[in-house]
Amino acid sequence: MDDKRQGLTFAPAAGSGVNTKSNDFMSNRTLTMIKPDAMKKGYAGAILDMIIKGGFRIVALKQIQLSAEKAAEFYAVHKERPFYGELVEFMSSGPIIAAILEKENAVADFRALIGATDPAKAEKGTIRKLYASSVGENAVHGSDSDANAKIEADFFFSSLERF
Ligand code: CMP
Numbered sequence: 001m002d003d004k005r006q007g008l009t010f011a012p013a014a015g016s017g018v019n020t021k022s023n024d025f026m027s028n029r030t031l032t033m034i035k036p037d038a039m040k041k042g043y044a045g046a047i048l049d050m051i052i053k054g055g056f057r058i059v060a061l062k063q064i065q066l067s068a069e070k071a072a073e074f075y076a077v078h079k080e081r082p083f084y085g086e087l088v089e090f091m092s093s094g095p096i097i098a099a100i101l102e103k104e105n106a107v108a109d110f111r112a113l114i115g116a117t118d119p120a121k122a123e124k125g126t127i128r129k130l131y132a133s134s135v136g137e138n139a140v141h142g143s144d145s146d147a148n149a150k151i152e153a154d155f156f157f158s159s160l161e162r163f
Contacts, residue, residue, distance in 0.1 A: 027106075029153065030142055031149050031153045032110065033091075033097065036094035037090075051101060056110065058102075060161050062098055062099075064096060064097075073155075100153045111142050113126060115129050119132035
């Protein structure tokens with residue numbers, strides 16, 4: 001092998017299969033939460049089945065109950081919205097499942113699988129159409145951009161918890 005490494009700086013060749021930019025790592029990943037409403041109603045298994053059948057690989061997964069402080073931190077981007085207090089209270093009201101999902105075009109494809117934020121506007125066959133009851137209690141979360149997917153994945157998971 002023609003090893004061009006110099007000292008400790010090793011730059012993998014393009015196409016070598018090794019990520020060369022930190023952003024590449026998350027461009028095919030998204031963060032989901034199965035929210036307390038869906039957990040309480042026993043929909044977690046059916047939702048995970050739809051996610052896997054939708055072609056997403058589970059990179060990391062945990063069941064956890066957020067404190068009000070951690071829910072407020074996760075949704076801090078919405079803190080000026082009138083529904084923020086309600087959202088924080090609801091998201092800390094019971095256990096959730098958080099997961100990092102991997103698929104080509106993960107953020108957009110996952111948002112298509114879950115449907116519109118308001119289940120009344122969600123397409124037939126989407127997770128929210130099937131399992132959500134209102135805009136507040138809408139069964140699942142999906143990251144809205146690659147940048148937020150990385151922030152949200154880092155919120156829940158260390159590198160040792162990703163496979
Ligand atoms: P999510 O995709 O997790 O991102 C922000 C959340 O805020 C959203 O899903 C909804 O659960 C919640 N949300 C958005 N709009 C409203 C609203 N008008 N009333 C209550 N909750 C809302």
